[in-house]
Amino acid sequence: MNIKALRLFRQTVIRGSLGAAAEAMNTSQPAASRLIAQLEHELRLTLFERSGRRLMLTEDGQQFFREAEHIVSGLDEIPAIADTIRDKARRRFRVMSAARIAQGLVAPALTRMRTEHPEIAMQIDLYSRTELEKRLGVGVYDLGVISLPVSTSLLDIRSVELVRVRAEAMMHADHPLAAKEEITAHDLAGEPLLGLNPGQIWRDHVDLFLKAGGVDSEHIVQTSSSLIACQMARDGAGIAIFDRLCAPAIDMRGAVMRPLAPERWLSFGYVYSERDGPSAETELLVATMRDVVEAMRARGPSYRASIVLSE
Incomplete structure (x- = not known):
């Protein structure tokens, strides 16, 4: 062609x-x-x-x-890739992720990593969930940080669970439901919901939660960006269902989070080429991300109950 x-x-x-x-x-x-x-x-x-x-x-x-x-856009990267192969000293540690998990977890971990290892050059690219899955196994990136599972059974990659997070309802602190310790599907009936577009993993979790509770509630706002949904919920436009791991990506002042009942959990992890194995930089970033998660859990009982590190 x-x-x-x-x-x-x-x-x-x-x-x-x-x-x-x-x-x-x-x-x-x-x-x-x-x-x-x-x-x-x-x-x-x-x-x-x-x-x-x-x-x-x-x-x-x-x-x-x-x-x-x-x-096709990747073709423009070929000269840079060739330069990197020729000059090992200029090799960049390449990471891909989605905006939601990148801002809450990946960026803080990379910042720590750069502070302790300033000699490491980095390339960080953000994609939608669909684009992330398309790029897995291509070999351009050392590491992908993504929600699990991944639909790539034919690709030569390994996925490892890093952390599990509990789904929670985010709303303005003055919302009547903010007084409750937990939020049920029945509580959400008739509430204006803000969330991701249909077909995305987190949206599927929310829809299943509502359906299991016998609630047929419509998302009044749908978006490809979880950060936009969270910001709108914080500002009083409705209720968004997300998690504490990704919430730090926005200014949480004026917002509260209440866990869903019964519990609903989502896993985040990392993927890398099984053929090449994890690079030294990959192992370093994974260890640093674990430290970042532990620091989040140390903020208090509600964080420890809603964020669980995998073994």
Whole structure:
């Protein structure tokens, strides 16, 4: 498959026109048109609809972009990867995670690690849950920190549970339910819920909790960002269901958290290439993350009850 055609397709989508994409890739527009036509022929897909001089993504084109974008964008990293291989001294410790767990756990651990080992160069990239799973096993990253389980049974990776967290309801401190020690599904009936989009692991946990309690409650706000849901709950827009491990990613002043009953737990862990094994930096970061979790648990009984380190 023509790599230049794939890169041109990506640039066309990102920049909004074939002309802008051709200019960015230092090629003529007629040559760019031929490359796109060849790509469509090879894929046996119509990627663009043509209306005069304008190109619009077809439904197939949109799906192809969503599924292949991370692969094509990774091509731009090839020169950097080659440089790293040639120059071992400049090797970077590469970590990927999601924003929610990265801000609450990964970033504090990396900060400690950098303070104690300033010689270690790092690369930290954040992706959605879907993008994380697509990148697992590719070999570009030393370590991924992610909620478990992962749907990668065909990939040569190892996943290890690091910590379990209990689901809790987050709300403004003045909310009537803040007076309760635990929150049931019945308590949430009729309450405006703020949460992740359907299909995401944490949202699935919330939906199952509500269904088991006989509650058919609708999320009034759905988002791809758990941090946005938490911030809105803190500010009184409704109730969000999350955990204390990720809550430190936002300013918690004015908010309270109350554990769900019956208990519902989610696991976070780390993944790495089973072929290569964990690097020394990986083992160091894992140990530091455990220290960060222990520091959270030391904040008080409610933290110890809701955050449990795995053996």
